[in-house]
Amino acid sequence: MSALPPQSVHDRSDEAEPRQRRSRRKEARPGELIDAALALFVEKGFAATRVEEVAARAGVSKGTLFIYFPSKEELFKAVVRENISGRFTAWGEELETYTDSSAELVRYCMHSWWEQIGMSAASGITKLVMSEAGMFPEIAAFYQQEVIEPGHDLLRKVLQRGIASGEFRPMPIEYAVYSLIAPMIFLLMWKHSMAPCCPPSQQLDPVTFIDTQVSLLLGGMLAPSASR
Amino acid sequence: MSALPPQSVHDRSDEAEPRQRRSRRKEARPGELIDAALALFVEKGFAATRVEEVAARAGVSKGTLFIYFPSKEELFKAVVRENISGRFTAWGEELETYTDSSAELVRYCMHSWWEQIGMSAASGITKLVMSEAGMFPEIAAFYQQEVIEPGHDLLRKVLQRGIASGEFRPMPIEYAVYSLIAPMIFLLMWKHSMAPCCPPSQQLDPVTFIDTQVSLLLGGMLAPSASR
Amino acid sequence: MSALPPQSVHDRSDEAEPRQRRSRRKEARPGELIDAALALFVEKGFAATRVEEVAARAGVSKGTLFIYFPSKEELFKAVVRENISGRFTAWGEELETYTDSSAELVRYCMHSWWEQIGMSAASGITKLVMSEAGMFPEIAAFYQQEVIEPGHDLLRKVLQRGIASGEFRPMPIEYAVYSLIAPMIFLLMWKHSMAPCCPPSQQLDPVTFIDTQVSLLLGGMLAPSASR
Amino acid sequence: MSALPPQSVHDRSDEAEPRQRRSRRKEARPGELIDAALALFVEKGFAATRVEEVAARAGVSKGTLFIYFPSKEELFKAVVRENISGRFTAWGEELETYTDSSAELVRYCMHSWWEQIGMSAASGITKLVMSEAGMFPEIAAFYQQEVIEPGHDLLRKVLQRGIASGEFRPMPIEYAVYSLIAPMIFLLMWKHSMAPCCPPSQQLDPVTFIDTQVSLLLGGMLAPSASR
DNA sequence: TATGAATGAGCCTTCATTCAT
DNA sequence: CATGAATGAAGGCTCATTCAT
Numbered sequence A, B, C, D: 001m002s003a004l005p006p007q008s009v010h011d012r013s014d015e016a017e018p019r020q021r022r023s024r025r026k027e028a029r030p031g032e033l034i035d036a037a038l039a040l041f042v043e044k045g046f047a048a049t050r051v052e053e054v055a056a057r058a059g060v061s062k063g064t065l066f067i068y069f070p071s072k073e074e075l076f077k078a079v080v081r082e083n084i085s086g087r088f089t090a091w092g093e094e095l096e097t098y099t100d101s102s103a104e105l106v107r108y109c110m111h112s113w114w115e116q117i118g119m120s121a122a123s124g125i126t127k128l129v130m131s132e133a134g135m136f137p138e139i140a141a142f143y144q145q146e147v148i149e150p151g152h153d154l155l156r157k158v159l160q161r162g163i164a165s166g167e168f169r170p171m172p173i174e175y176a177v178y179s180l181i182a183p184m185i186f187l188l189m190w191k192h193s194m195a196p197c198c199p200p201s202q203q204l205d206p207v208t209f210i211d212t213q214v215s216l217l218l219g220g221m222l223a224p225s226a227s228r
Numbered sequence E: 001t002a003t004g005a006a007t008g009a010g011c012c013t014t015c016a017t018t019c020a021t
Numbered sequence F: 001c002a003t004g005a006a007t008g009a010a011g012g013c014t015c016a017t018t019c020a021t
Helices: A021-044 A051-057 A062-068 A072-082 A087-096 A102-118 A123-132 A137-164 A173-192 A206-221 B021-044 B051-058 B062-068 B072-082 B087-096 B102-118 B121-132 B137-164 B173-192 B206-221 C021-044 C051-057 C062-068 C072-082 C087-096 C102-118 C121-132 C137-164 C173-192 C206-221 D021-044 D051-058 D062-068 D072-082 D087-097 D102-118 D121-132 D137-164 D173-192 D206-221
Strands: none
Touching: A021 A051, A021 A062, A021 A072, A021 A123, A051 A062, A051 A072, A072 A123, A072 A137, A087 A102, A087 A137, A102 A137, A102 A173, A102 A206, A123 A137, A123 A173, A123 B121, A137 A173, A173 A206, A173 B173, A173 B206, A206 B173, A206 B206, B021 B051, B021 B062, B021 B072, B021 B121, B051 B062, B051 B072, B072 B121, B072 B137, B087 B102, B087 B137, B102 B121, B102 B137, B102 B173, B102 B206, B121 B137, B121 B173, B137 B173, B173 B206, C021 C051, C021 C062, C021 C072, C021 C121, C051 C062, C051 C072, C072 C121, C072 C137, C087 C102, C087 C137, C102 C121, C102 C137, C102 C173, C102 C206, C121 C137, C121 C173, C121 D121, C137 C173, C173 C206, C173 D173, C173 D206, C206 D173, C206 D206, D021 D051, D021 D062, D021 D072, D021 D121, D051 D062, D051 D072, D072 D121, D072 D137, D087 D102, D087 D137, D102 D121, D102 D137, D102 D173, D102 D206, D121 D137, D121 D173, D137 D173, D173 D206
């Protein structure tokens, strides 16, 4: 995990050198707007977010936003599109060369996903997409296709690897994959929905949650011979 | 309908006997409005749902809605309040008298929940609450307190029952409970968000999903001695 | 001309009895809005007229306008549609039974048109349509078809009547018709465009203008035998 | 270009020799902008024309336009000012030396006006001024003063010449002049408004129209003695 | 009590105008 | 001078809410 390529898909966090005002920013604008929009859409929902807020958060005026995005809706789509992790191919390659046990691989996948997606700002889009799916069915379908499906494929391979090696017992793969996806989706929804409204006593620690979850699931996946 | 297990929390679905139109409906109005609102809020979100639509779906005029609910926001709160299952106490009693194995109990809980909550019209409020949590933090907190917590307590007891009897191995109970909750929440979100946008090939069968999920988790919960 | 049926196509000028506020006005609203819109569109043009002004002039709020017309553009179309004179059929019948000379008939037509169209509030739509033709080609085509054409047909019949009776000499009828139309259109445009901006010394008296115009044209139309 | 009959007021149509790009164009800029603006204003109206379009059509950037014209309104005024024919003095001189009959002179004036004004790009300003008179009263008054009045004076002289020579009968001169102006204004309005929206079957041929119009009017102007 | 016409605050979007480069 | 990114006032349109009937 250490040597992995940089974090988030697009990185504009460092406002390091305030060089030439105009020209430099011009290229940065769309990204800054998308970041601002992501944060606000996730927090308040699409409808309740005013474009003026987004613009203000990106440090520009309302009009400027419309230079880069023809409408609020297109901004939304851009937010989703831009935050769709293309990391799956990288992960796919990582999987090919993985040498440890499949149980370890499952555990690694889950934690890795959390660290790279779940903890990043991009984590909000899943919540966003699920919340706004009713209003943007195409977006939801698109997300399903571009994010859920690839992730699903990756995990299927992981489980097949384990079954092929005899480490895992046979299982209904398609549903078992969802057993891995479900807690992660839950974690995201929780983080962005209930967590901010709950007292500290009821906060979930993601890493512990994932650990527990994986341990339990692996208990059901590992072949009896591979006793623990 | 009489001998059936307690259906939905409130039932106005059957327009069976059109007795006295006026009088009967008068009392039913708020409930009909809440049902209509629930359906629309879940489908389109709070902001994108017009009160006029809600009224129309309930068969009344826009003005009438405001006789029963002082504002759209209050309508929302009423929707959540009204759909909060008070079934937990009933389930609690059921648990006390349950005699089968704890593994069976877990399985029973999950399926029972799905049949009574997940499949009902009320299933949407969870999606609703999570989606709108950003806009209605009090509602989210309220939901957490009135629904999640009791459910959590119930499941905790189930697990403790298994551990106490030696059927389950020791485990971090709080997180293990979330291992049971997570897939159910995921299922709800899925049903109301992605499912309507996905091709048939990618639809989840809830029962199979729950089955697989429970089997895998139980694999991790059951004590080694209780080998399968 | 005195005994002619009522003036303007639709008459809402008399706010006589302020009976019941709500109900009575409801039916009057669209008409009041159309009248207000006509006046403002003619005066300032389509784009420079704010819907709020129209509403204010009709004595309602901005929102009310949109109850009756889905958009400013539809309001514009309604203004044109509503002001399209259906008087042509009545004139057509009048023509059939006319017994005086064709020269008199021509003169009568011109003055009659001025009194019934030119002087009415509806006179502005011609100016409006011509001014906005570039932005509303369909409207212009519609107007051409529903107003210009019927008027053209009527005048053609008048000229044919004169030629058939030998009162007029043969002439290129289509263009001769435009010789009658042109000064009337000019008069309208003038009234709504230049007149309000010109000093009194340069105002045209419509009746004198029409008189002169008709006299001159008839000079060219009358057969030589019918010497004056 | 030197020996040619006085074309349009300003001519930038021929991009013939692409000499020194920069320097030559620099001087031409305002004119190119005015031409572009004229075309667009006539086509779409003042309000519906975006300055950016004008700039683009003139091949410069939006900002450049504002170097030459302080505001869109000033651009409009410049368009009108620039297109005001100073040809009246030339025509006035032509009139002094004209030797043919006054009837011929009238005919000549009308056709000449059409060829030099009506057919040129500048023909649109009349339509423009009349359409936008409500929004730009000063412009309308200015136009009246600088264009209509001189033209009116010229035609008055023509008629007076005919009356003085006994060729024309006495007539109310001021209104008779408008009898000549009206069809020309109508023709312009028609060309720029209805014509583009009408089917070919209803197109007017300007020359035939003018011919017919003049013939008819002359019929009413010529003294009886001067029988045809 | 039920209705639905009316309201007006609010938001998205446009576009003339400015100004740093 | 030329550019085009940025601005922000203005205006079309929506919709929750009110209230006379």
